[in-house]
Amino acid sequence: MVIHGYKHKPERCPACGSKKILDRVYGYPSPEMIIAENDGEIELGGCHKEDDDPDWQCGDCHMVLHKLD
Template structure:
């Protein structure tokens, strides 16, 4: 199932990857092609999982919308 942005409806949604990536050739290629975005090295238990490439919304599991998004479902 292709993810859909809960704010703008775009299907240009990619996973946010956390931690220190290995940055091998395949990782670099996938990053350059926009198949995922880097979320940083510090990992918490409340980091967003998905990123919308159209409206830049970072969001969580399906149905979870962060309060800072400023809207409700």
């Protein structure tokens, strides 16, 4: 498995070249968060964030991207 790690949110997806890199948001989703996900503005990542969970996701090909600490 290839893990793509970045210090900052990348401008383009390394797999497809898309500029649609979405923040992956964790926690119990509010109604506003659900609307934002449906509008393609964020990606919901689940209720709990583990250390190895991704921070961003490509909105086109769905590749997950990790922030380096």
